[in-house]
Amino acid sequence: MGKLVLHQELLFLGLHNLSCMFFKEVIGQSATKERLIQSVRGERVSHAQLFAGPGGTGKLALAIAYSQYVACTNRQASDSCGECPSCRKFRKLIHPDLHFVFPVIKTPKFKEPVSDNFLEEWRQMIAQNPYFSIDQWFDQIGVENAQGLIYSHQSEEIIRKLNLKSYESEYKVMIIWLPEKMHVACANKLLKMIEEPPVKTLFILITESEEDIISTIRSRCQLITIPPIDPDSLAKAIAVLPEAEGHDIRNIVHLAKGNYGKALELLQPDEQTLFNLERFKELMRSSYGRKFTDLFKWVDQIAGIGREKQKNLLNYCLMILRENFIYNLKNKDLTFMNEQEEEFSKRFSPFINERNIIEMSEVFETAYNHIGMNGNPKIIFTDVAFKITKLIRK
Numbered sequence: 368m369g370k371l372v373l374h375q376e377l378l379f380l381g382l383h384n385l386s387c388m389f390f391k392e393v394i395g396q397s398a399t400k401e402r403l404i405q406s407v408r409g410e411r412v413s414h415a416q417l418f419a420g421p422g423g424t425g426k427l428a429l430a431i432a433y434s435q436y437v438a439c440t441n442r443q444a445s446d447s448c449g450e451c452p453s454c455r456k457f458r459k460l461i462h463p464d465l466h467f468v469f470p471v472i473k474t475p476k477f478k479e480p481v482s483d484n485f486l487e488e489w490r491q492m493i494a495q496n497p498y499f500s501i502d503q504w505f506d507q508i509g510v511e512n513a514q515g516l517i518y519s520h521q522s523e524e525i526i527r528k529l530n531l532k533s534y535e536s537e538y539k540v541m542i543i544w545l546p547e548k549m550h551v552a553c554a555n556k557l558l559k560m561i562e563e564p565p566v567k568t569l570f571i572l573i574t575e576s577e578e579d580i581i582s583t584i585r586s587r588c589q590l591i592t593i594p595p596i597d598p599d600s601l602a603k604a605i606a607v608l609p610e611a612e613g614h615d616i617r618n619i620v621h622l623a624k625g626n627y628g629k630a631l632e633l634l635q636p637d638e639q640t641l642f643n644l645e646r647f648k649e650l651m652r653s654s655y656g657r658k659f660t661d662l663f664k665w666v667d668q669i670a671g672i673g674r675e676k677q678k679n680l681l682n683y684c685l686m687i688l689r690e691n692f693i694y695n696l697k698n699k700d701l702t703f704m705n706e707q708e709e710e711f712s713k714r715f716s717p718f719i720n721e722r723n724i725i726e727m728s729e730v731f732e733t734a735y736n737h738i739g740m741n742g743n744p745k746i747i748f749t750d751v752a753f754k755i756t757k758l759i760r761k
Contacts, residue, residue, distance in 0.1 A: 388431040388457070388497065390446045394627055395600030396425055399593060403433045404445060412437065412538070413589040415561045415570040419577040420593030423626030428497040429593065430542050430571045431457070434465055437569065438536040453536060460490045463534035468525060469544040470501070470515035472508060481524045482517075498627045501545060501575075502639060505675050514674050514739070517549040522556035529565050540569045547579035554581050561587050595625020610634035622703045633705050639676070643683040644707060650684075651715060654756040662752040670744040677744060681735040685728055691716040692724045723761040730754045 390400045406412050418426040432447075435457040439447035447454050456462040467489060471480045482489070485508055492499055492507050499507075505515050525541065533539050543549075549557070561570060561584060572588060574580055596604075602620050604627060605611050611619070611634055623630035632640055646669065653661040669677060690704050694716040704712060719727070730751055737747045 388428055388435060389449065390429075390432045390436065393425050393428045393432055394498075394604045395596040396429060396593065399429060399591065400432075400445075402591070403429070404436065407433075407437055407442070408444075412569060414564050414568055415572070415588040417572045417574060417577070417580075417585065417588035417590050418593055419574050419590060421595060421624075421626060422500055422575050423498055423623075423628035423630075424593050424595055425498060425627065426573045426575075426593050427493070427542075427544060430573055431460075431493070431497065434540040434542065434569070434571065437538050437540065438462060438464065456535075460493060462536065464536040464539045466525075466528050466539070466541045467544065468517060468521060468541065469504070470517055470548040472505075472515050474509075479520050480518065481521050483524065496631075498631075500628050501548075502675065502679050503628075503637075506639075514741075515548060517543075517546070517553055519550040519552035521549075522553040525553075525557060526560060529560060529568055533567060538567045538569045539565070540571065543570065543572045545574060546572045546584070547574055547576045549580075551581070554584060558583050558587070596627060597625070601625060601627060601630060605630045605634065608634065621700075622705065624703060636705060636707070639679060640683075640705075641707075643680050644687075644711070646680060647684055647687055648711060650752065650755060651718075651759060654752065654759045655718070657756060662756070663749075666745060666748045666752055669748050674738055674741075674744070677738050677748075678735055681731050681738065684731045685735075687712075688719060688724065688727055688731070691719040695720070718759055720761075723758045726761075727755065727758050730758070 390404065393400065418430055420426055435454060436442055436447045438453045438457065440451040440453055441448040447457075449458075453462060457465065460467075467486070468482045469485075469489060471477075471482055471485050473480055477484045488507050492504060501515070508515075529539055529541060531539075543557075546554070546557075558581070564570070570588070572580070572584075577585065577590075598620050601623060602616050605619060606616055608631075610631075614634060619630055619633050622633050646665070649661070649665050652658075653665060669680065672680075687704070687708060690702055690708070691712050693701050694704075694709075694712050702709070734747050734751050738744060
């Protein structure tokens, strides 16, 4: 991720004002921008809004641009001014009426962590690239064997902050990134705050998994669906990047499926993606060859990488299985793999067929759920290895 982040930081330094986020800087999403702008200009700002959509589509960037527009004291017809005291504080994400909640981890220093404990890292991450993924965020704060959560005691901080009067802006804004990662106790307390919010409070919840948010919160939020970035806007955004030189932009846009973060990864795969591909290859080759010594070594390695990376790997395995199954149809428009993945799949895809695709997918889905419930990773991945060994020759 390091090089990608560096290039994005240079891009933002050259073309933008770091964390100062304007609507015009958000890639695509013209219809959503217009809807948000009109809600402010028409004084129809809903106190609780749920920005829902896939990763890499600009939900966080939109939320910040929207919040800045709400707080701007000299807002223009289609964007905030960027020059008033409020906009200047948004530039550094230090406006006293702007608050963030996001998944964090327990550390020796923070036994009961809240988002503010990691606020400096959060600001740095947004300044570098506001289209980051949860895995990139966890890498930033050093997740190892912990699982990132919005812990139950975070609710006390939310209630305390929102019960204070606004310092400078008309609204107090609380942006909650990935509320699906929220502990149920925190979610229940948040529900009460959403039902009876303090005057001029704006909640913006940003989710990639709407169905995993408790239904009582979902039902009390105005849903704003954020679609994938349109191909033309995505192509323009990545064409200016140094990494794009020599790449087929049209193919990158096709493979990214409207996800700017995925487009960056395709231009220059990050370490996690390369790691996942190599571990998938090892598992499949060792399973097919009944190389049990190698499989036990594979289990030992995966058991030691930490739960968030284990879940990331299992999700990747599910994705690459589906892609290989579809690859057999010989229709390039239906597959979404990078060059390294496709090169491996040319020979591997015949082994993924209608006789084993469902069962193999269930193996990885079950393992993902068990890791999420803090199961023993060595036992879980040993089970995965033995089951794949049985299914790969079906």
